[in-house]
Structure formats: structure tokens, C-alpha cells
Amino acid sequence: MNDVAASKPDTGQRLPVGRRPSRRLLLGALALIAVLAALGTYLWQQRGANDPNGAFSLSGNVDVHQVELAFRVSGRISAVKVQEGDKVSAGQVLAELDPVPFQTDVDSAKADVAQAQAQLEKTRRGFRVEEVAQARATVAQRAADLENARVTLQRQEQLVAAGLVTHQQIDDAQARVHMSEAALAASRDQLTLELHGSRIEDIEAQEAMLASARARLEKTQTALSDATLLAPSNGIISVRARELGAIVQAGQTVYTLTLNDPVWIRAYVAQPRLGRIKPGMAVKLTVDSMPGRQYDGTVGFISPEAEFTPKTVQTEQVRDDLVYRIRVIASDPENVFRQGMPVTVLIPAAPARAH
Secondary structure (H helix, E strand, O other): OHHHHHHOOOOOOOOOOOOOOOHHHHHHHHHHHHHHHHHHHHHHHHHHHHOOOOOEEEEEEEOOEEEEEEOOOOEEEEEEOOOOOOEEOOOOEEEEEOOHHHHHHHHHHHHHHHHHHHHHHHHHHOOOHHHHHHHHHHHHHHHHHHHHHHHHHHHHHHHHOOOOOOHHHHHHHHHHHHHHHHHHHHHHHHHHHHHHOOOHHHHHHHHHHHHHHHHHHHHHHHHHHHOEEEOOOOEEEEEEOOOOOOEEOOOOEEEEEEEOOOEEEEEEEEHHHHHHOOOOOEEEEEOOOOOOOOEEEEEEEEEEEEEEOOOOOOOOOOOOOEEEEEEEEEOOOOOOOOOOOEEEEEEOOOOOOOO
């Protein structure tokens, strides 16, 4: 036997241990899976159509919300922190304006507040002891001047009978007496004012000036904080509309933020099936771009008003049938959903009633 086997010529062929599936066979298997999935979906939908308590599906579209982000103040962009496609979180810094002009306004407002505060304290405190003492000295001086003017007038009146002074001199002496009396009265009023302190009206006026200065300071500080653009919530930057160094006006869009968590699905349900859907109901979602995958969703809103089926929604009902808009809230951890993407909402069968 061994000699016979050794005498057979070696053809160089080897039997393969295993065969890899061909590309044609692999494509055929995938096609079969797709057909079976489509058939299962069709049977599932037909069961829901025939059974009022069975599962059924709704057609909808992704309704992604977007926010146009802009500065509330004008200025020159000095920093851009994120690019298109970046994921951002609430409170994250997205861009900044040149802070120098805003900081200068803040410093000036702080100086105005300090000045108004000092003036108010001065008004509340009233006059210093040295100023009161000076006012007392002024009163004494004015009193002495008045006494001297009266003595002079009295002497000249005694000499007028002897013809030693003229009537003009008498008139001048009387005028000096009147002037001294007026000066004394003014100095006494000033002393009384300093002893009683500032009037309440003056204090209130200074308090109002201080409040106004503080309001201007708060306004400048707000403008300084507005020079930093923050993300209002989690999302994805879909558009960056301005570049570094650009001069922007207040309200001009710098970024467009797409809010992708949660994602809203807009769908429509016909009136006969409206009773099967309740807020808070758990549903499943499928999209054409991810065959075989299902995503969790929750019914969040049912419109109280009926409307006609929009042209963008494909249903099995006639176009002019009345439907009710519902909103399904879904999470998108894989970032699959896109604005306007068709979505199939799978409504589960109603639970069986106990007999």
C-alpha cells in the first residue's frame, strides 16, 4: 500500500481546509435579511391596521431646534474657541470680544461711584468742627464791626450840631451801620446752618446721584460680561458665521447652535388612533439610515387642535383627513438624527384587558 501511494504522481493540488464565503453569497444574504425585515415590518403594520388594539406605526420627521448665538454688545472678536461640528456644553465659552473698551468704561464708572459716595458722606456728616469754629469767629467779627459802626454814627450825630461834620458823613455812617447789621445776620445764619448740618433734601439728592452712578457701573459691568459669548445649553455648533478679528454689531449671528439633546420628532396621528396615544408613553423609533436599529422615545405633547396632514408627511390616510400633531422626545447618544430626517414611530400594542 505504501509503495502504491508513493508511486502516485504529485499533482500539486491541496484540498482547502475551509472556504471563505464569496462576495456574491454575502450580498445575497444581506438582501435576504433586508427582505425579511421589510416583510416583518409590513406584517407588523398590517396587524396594527386590522387590530384596533394592535401595534402600529406613524411617519414623522426630526424637528431639530437651532439657536442663533450673538453678542449683546458691539466690538471686535478677539477669540473664537470652537469650530463647526464641535460639541459644546452649557456655559462653555464660545467666543470673546476685545475687553479693553469695556474695562475702561467699568473703571470710569467705578470712579464716579467713589466720587458720589464721598460727596454723600460729606453731606451727611455736615460741617467739621473747625468750620463751625470759623463761623463763630466770623459772627464775633461782624458783631464787633456793627458795634464800631454804631459808635461812629453816634459821635458824628453829636458833632453835626456844632457844624463839625456834614450831613453826607452822617449818611455814610448810617450806611455802614446797615451794612454791618446785614453782614452780622448773614454770618449768624451761616453758623446756624453749620450747627444743624445738611438739609434732608440735600442728602436725598446726593443719595440719588450715588444710585445713578452705581447703575451706570452695573451697566458697564454687564457690557463687559456680554463681551464673552457662552453656550446657553448643550448642543453641536452647526455654523460659525464670523471669523477672528471681525467687527460685529450687537445681535449679529456668530454661531448657530443645534440642540440635539433631546431630539424632537414631529409626527401626526389620525383621529381614530388618537385614543391609543398618551403623553409619557414609551415608543420606539427607526430611521432608514440605520436599518435594524431602534431608539427609545417618549410621547411628550399631543396637539389639542386638529389639522390637515402636511404635504411632507406620508401616511396611509387620505391627504385631507384630519390628524393631530404629536411630539416625541428622544435621546440621540450616537448623533444619528438630522434636521428633517424621516422617522418611523412604532406605537406598541395596547395591553390586554383582564376578563
